Amino acid sequence: MSGSESGMTEAIEKPRLRHPEKANRPASPHKPKPPWIRVRAPTSPVYHETRALMRTLDLRTVCEEAACPNIGECWAKRHATMMILGAVCTRACAFCNVATGLPDRLDPHEPERVAEAVARMGLAHVVITSVDRDDLDDGGAEHFARVIRAIRAAAPGATIEVLTPDFLRKPGAIETVVAARPDVYNHNLETVPRLYPSVRPGARYFVSLQLLARVKEIDPTMFTKSGLMVGLGEGREEVLQVMDDLRAAEVDFLTVGQYLQPTPKHHPIDRFWTPDEFAGLAAAARAKGFLLVSASPLTRSSYHAGEDFAALREARRHLIEDAR
Numbered sequence: 001m002s003g004s005e006s007g008m009t010e011a012i013e014k015p016r017l018r019h020p021e022k023a024n025r026p027a028s029p030h031k032p033k034p035p036w037i038r039v040r041a042p043t044s045p046v047y048h049e050t051r052a053l054m055r056t057l058d059l060r061t062v063c064e065e066a067a068c069p070n071i072g073e074c075w076a077k078r079h080a081t082m083m084i085l086g087a088v089c090t091r092a093c094a095f096c097n098v099a100t101g102l103p104d105r106l107d108p109h110e111p112e113r114v115a116e117a118v119a120r121m122g123l124a125h126v127v128i129t130s131v132d133r134d135d136l137d138d139g140g141a142e143h144f145a146r147v148i149r150a151i152r153a154a155a156p157g158a159t160i161e162v163l164t165p166d167f168l169r170k171p172g173a174i175e176t177v178v179a180a181r182p183d184v185y186n187h188n189l190e191t192v193p194r195l196y197p198s199v200r201p202g203a204r205y206f207v208s209l210q211l212l213a214r215v216k217e218i219d220p221t222m223f224t225k226s227g228l229m230v231g232l233g234e235g236r237e238e239v240l241q242v243m244d245d246l247r248a249a250e251v252d253f254l255t256v257g258q259y260l261q262p263t264p265k266h267h268p269i270d271r272f273w274t275p276d277e278f279a280g281l282a283a284a285a286r287a288k289g290f291l292l293v294s295a296s297p298l299t300r301s302s303y304h305a306g307e308d309f310a311a312l313r314e315a316r317r318h319l320i321e322d323a324r
C-alpha cells in the first residue's frame with residue numbers, strides 16, 4: 001500500500017536491515033577463497049527459467065536467500081530448494097544469510113504454489129526447507145505437512161525430502177511432519193557442540209540429535225540425513241565425534257561442506273579444509289557405517305539431492321540383500 005492510499009504523508013521508508021542483530025558486530029577480515037572453491041556464474045537458459053518460475057509463483061528458495069555458491073549448477077538442472085514459511089527467520093545463527101527479524105504472515109496458499117512448481121518443473125526429487133518459526137504454536141510443522149500432501153497430490157511421482165528446523169521442541173511437531181511421510185527427513189547439526197553458543201546460539205546440540213533419533217523411532221524406514229559445515233574453528237576429532245553421535249541416532253546420510261562467510265558481519269572463516277581433508281572425512285564417515293556420505297568443499301545439504309536419494313535407496317537395498 002502506498003503512503004497516499006493509507007492516508008499517510010510522504011513517510012520515508014528506511015531500507016530494512018537484512019540482519020539487524022549483526023549490525024553492530026565488528027567486520028572480520030576477508031579471507032581469499034582457495035582455487036577449489038571457485039564456481040561459474042549462472043548463465044544457462046534453464047537457470048533463468050527456474051528463476052522466472054519462482055518469481056511467478058512468489059516462492060522463495062534457500063539457494064538465493066543463503067547465497068549458495070552452487071546455484072548456477074543446480075538451477076541449470078531445475079534443482080531448486082524451496083524455502084517455506086516466509087522469508088524472515090526468528091533465529092539469528094551466525095553463519096546464515098537468511099534475513100532475520102519479525103516473521104511474515106503465514107501464507108495458507110503456499111503449499112499449493114510449491115506443489116505447482118514441483119509439477120511444472122517435472123521434478124523427480126524435491127527438497128523443501130524453511131526459516132525457523134519459533135513464533136508459531138507448532139513451529140510450522142503442520143505447514144510442512146500440508147506442503148508434503150500438496151506435492152503428493154500434484155506430482156505423485158516426485159520423492160520428497162524435508163530439511164526442517166528443530167521446531168523449538170514444540171510438542172508433536174516432529175510427529176506431524178513424519179506422519180505426512182516425506183521420503184527423507186533432514187535436520188542439520190551444522191557444527192560441533194563446542195561451537196553451538198557462537199555459531200547456532202538459538203539451538204541445542206542434543207535437541208537436534210534427539211530430533212533425528214526420534215524420527216527413526218517413529219518410522220524406522222524413513223531415511224534420515226544431517227549436515228555439517230567445517231571451517232568454523234572445529235577440530236577433526238570433534239567432527240569424528242559428531243559422526244559417532246549421528247550414527248548412535250541411526251542417521252543414514254551425512255553431508256559435510258566448507259563454511260563460506262556470507263558477509264563480513266557473519267561468523268569468520270577459521271580456515272578452508274582441503275579436498276584431501278574432505279576425502280579423509282568421507283572415508284572416516286563411511287567406515288562408521290553411514291549408508292551414504294557426501295563430503296567436499298562445495299557440498300551443501302541439498303546439493304545433488306536427487307542423485308543422492310537414488311544412491312541412498314540403492315545402498316539400503318544392498319544392505320538388506322547382504323543380510324539375507
Ligand code: SF4
Pocket residue numbers: 062063064068069070071072074075079080081300301302303304
Ligand atoms: S546446493 Fe542446495 S541450496 Fe545450493 S543451489 Fe543447490 S539446491 Fe540450492
